[in-house]
Amino acid sequence: MATGARSLLGEALLLFLVLFLPGYLAQPSAAAGAQVDTVRAMLESVLLAVPQVLLIIHLLSLQGDVPLEHFGLYRPRPRDAAGAVLALAGALVLAAPLVAALAMVPALRELGAAGYRWSLRSAWELPLALTFGLAAGYREELYFRAYLLGRFQQAGIPRVAGVAASTMLFALGHLYEGLLGVALALVMGVYFSLVYLRSRSLHVPAVAHGLFNAALLALSLVAPGLPGAG
Numbered sequence: 001m002a003t004g005a006r007s008l009l010g011e012a013l014l015l016f017l018v019l020f021l022p023g024y025l026a027q028p029s030a031a032a033g034a035q036v037d038t039v040r041a042m043l044e045s046v047l048l049a050v051p052q053v054l055l056i057i058h059l060l061s062l063q064g065d066v067p068l069e070h071f072g073l074y075r076p077r078p079r080d081a082a083g084a085v086l087a088l089a090g091a092l093v094l095a096a097p098l099v100a101a102l103a104m105v106p107a108l109r110e111l112g113a114a115g116y117r118w119s120l121r122s123a124w125e126l127p128l129a130l131t132f133g134l135a136a137g138y139r140e141e142l143y144f145r146a147y148l149l150g151r152f153q154q155a156g157i158p159r160v161a162g163v164a165a166s167t168m169l170f171a172l173g174h175l176y177e178g179l180l181g182v183a184l185a186l187v188m189g190v191y192f193s194l195v196y197l198r199s200r201s202l203h204v205p206a207v208a209h210g211l212f213n214a215a216l217l218a219l220s221l222v223a224p225g226l227p228g229a230g
Contacts (some may be wrong), residue, residue, distance in 0.1 A: 006011040011059065012151045015143065016169065019052050024173055028156035038118055039125060042132035049135035055216035056142050060150075080203040087195045087208035092215065094187055098180065099219075119220035129217040130210075137210025138202070144170045144189070144195040145205055163193045188212075 058069055074080075120129060144166045152162030167189030174185035192205040199205070 007152065008151045008155050012148060014200060015056065015059070015147075019055075019143065020169075020173060024175070038120065039128065042128055046135040049139040053139055053142055053229070055150075056147055066154070072148045072196060072200055073146070074201055074203070076203050077201070078203050079152045080207070081100055081203040083199050083201070084207035084211070087192075087199075087204055088211045089210045090195075091188060091191060091208060094191060095184065095212075095216075098184060117219055120217050123221065126214075133213030134207065134210035134218065136213055137185075137208070138206040139198065140170065140173075141192060141206040141209055142202060144159075145193055148200045149193065149196065159197070163190065165198075167193060 057068070057073065059071070060066075060068055068074075120126065148166040148169075149159075149162050152165070153159070157165075167186060170189040171182050171185040174181040177185075188209075192209055195205045195208065196202070
């Protein structure tokens with residue numbers, strides 16, 4: 001592997017170790033803690049997401065010979081909004097069978113009870129849920145899709161391998177949600193990778209991902225126990 005490729009992958013690994021691994025290591029305590037305050041967790045996530053997103057963008061901007069557009073970083077365009085709505089619809093269609101199965105199959109309901117579940121306590125929390133969903137959507141899509149897939153391409157890693165690696169790393173962040181949460185994260189990781197590669201815009205998968213998170217949180221008001229926000 002060329003020195004430049006090693007440097008790019010080293011940067012990607014370092015970012016993962018700094019930005020994501022600490023949260024991954026804290027998952028067992030979150031999963032076991034019935035006293036987890038969802039509102040506080042959402043606020044903390046939003047406050048962390050903003051500087052993390054800015055740091056990744058700053059690092060990408062330092063490579064002057066590669067424009068930010070290579071990583072899907074454009075100013076939002078009208079077609080991005082339409083693309084995000086279509087991508088959200090696709091994500092909901094993919095998630096619908098799991099949601100239906102959780103509602104109808106007792107064994108899956110029992111399995112779904114394992115792991116921490118994001119849930120709202122009142123409709124007053126919906127604005128925060130939307131902010132949290134979009135912050136998490138931009139943070140995760142920027143790193144796991146736009147950043148990683150772009151860096152893998154620069155390093156000469158085949159696209160299929162890049163999607164597989166980024167999806168596995170993304171799914172690890174949902175271990176605290178149990179087996180069903182990881183399964184949904186794997187499906188969504190592949191799906192949002194395809195959305196990003198097709199649209200070549202960060203905004204399309206990020207907004208769709210954020211609205212998907214918010215939709216699951218809203219649904220938790222009437223159907224608690226669903227995996228997958230965050």
